[in-house]
Amino acid sequence: xxxxxxxxxxxxxxxxxxxxxxxxxxxxLFSAGAVCTSWYAAYSAVxxxxxxxxxxxxxxxxxxxxxxxxxxxxxxxxxGAAFKVRLPFLVPRDLCLVLDLxxxxxxxxISRTFxxxxxxxxWFMLR
Amino acid sequence: xEVDKGKGEAEETRKVAEADRDTVTLKSSDxxxxxxxKEAAAxxxxxxxxxxxxxxxxxxxxxxxxxxSEALENVVDYCNKHANSIPSAALISSSISFNTAPFKEPEExxxxxxxxxxxxxxxxxxxxxxxxxxERLLDVTCHKISEMMxxxxxxxxxxxxxxxxxxxxxxxxxxxxxxAWAFYDD
Numbered sequence: 670x671x672x673x674x675x676x677x678x679x680x681x682x683x684x685x686x687x688x689x690x691x692x693x694x695x696x697x698l699f700s701a702g703a704v705c706t707s708w709y710a711a712y713s714a715v716x717x718x719x720x721x722x723x724x725x726x727x728x729x730x731x732x733x734x735x736x737x738x739x740x741x742x743x744x745x746x747x748x749g750a751a752f753k754v755r756l757p758f759l760v761p762r763d764l765c766l767v768l769d770l771x772x773x774x775x776x777x778x779i780s781r782t783f784x785x786x787x788x789x790x791x792w793f794m795l796r
Numbered sequence: 797x798e799v800d801k802g803k804g805e806a807e808e809t810r811k812v813a814e815a816d817r818d819t820v821t822l823k824s825s826d827x828x829x830x831x832x833x834k835e836a837a838a839x840x841x842x843x844x845x846x847x848x849x850x851x852x853x854x855x856x857x858x859x860x861x862x863x864x865s866e867a868l869e870n871v872v873d874y875c876n877k878h879a880n881s882i883p884s885a886a887l888i889s890s891s892i893s894f895n896t897a898p899f900k901e902p903e904e905x906x907x908x909x910x911x912x913x914x915x916x917x918x919x920x921x922x923x924x925x926x927x928x929x930x931e932r933l934l935d936v937t938c939h940k941i942s943e944m945m946x947x948x949x950x951x952x953x954x955x956x957x958x959x960x961x962x963x964x965x966x967x968x969x970x971x972x973x974x975x976a977w978a979f980y981d982d
Contacts (some may be wrong), residue, residue, distance in 0.1 A: 676919040678957035685926055688934065689941045697942075699975040703950040705962050709971070 686711035823857030831900040838878035842929030867920035
């Protein structure tokens, strides 16, 4: 629906923005966090709950039959956290991979190189 | 003595009549009145349930100063529709939660209900639902908003939600590093 005037959604109270973000998977959650400073604050609160990985221990990346072709699951055995990630390419149906997270002080995320063509090439060779 | 007794009885009768009414009248910030099913209001809104139980419902219109007439109309519309709908199995059985509990799947009519709303109306409705403690309506509206974010780049989200990028250049560079995945389409 088109309107003449849109509300500025950065003015939504932080707890409501966080409530919306709670259902987002990766990378949608990251995209939403990158939108503006007030959404970043909401994102930070959500991330602590959704992705409580605080160390750089290896994670397990695997595919689930019920998910779509671009979605894999990342599981952190050291924290017990698991979440869905949508990748910009097809995920092999028999994917099961140990993955080292980047050692970043700021928090857990997965190397950009992982989603790049280079890594996906080596990934397929691993199979 | 007798007069007092009579007065007491009249008071009693009036209270009973009030309790018997199956709707409550709500008044928006701009003074418009709306009738809503008392049962549905009490079931769907913790705040209205508290007001009904505590007797702070005004027959001439309970003031809800935080809520504009358009949002209140949608709240009332939602409650009244809910009063007539039979919860489906999907609503009763909790959805499989994955790490966190995403929202319970909206019913088909709930989806249509929020789909027809303008951005302005949706914005006001999610705030009203929050104010009134309407968990189910919050789920439905938040689900709709999250659907509007999915599969989009930060730039596309800014466009849809009318948000200015207020990061400094330095901050943006940091964000780009931290949230690298959000930028893989760049």
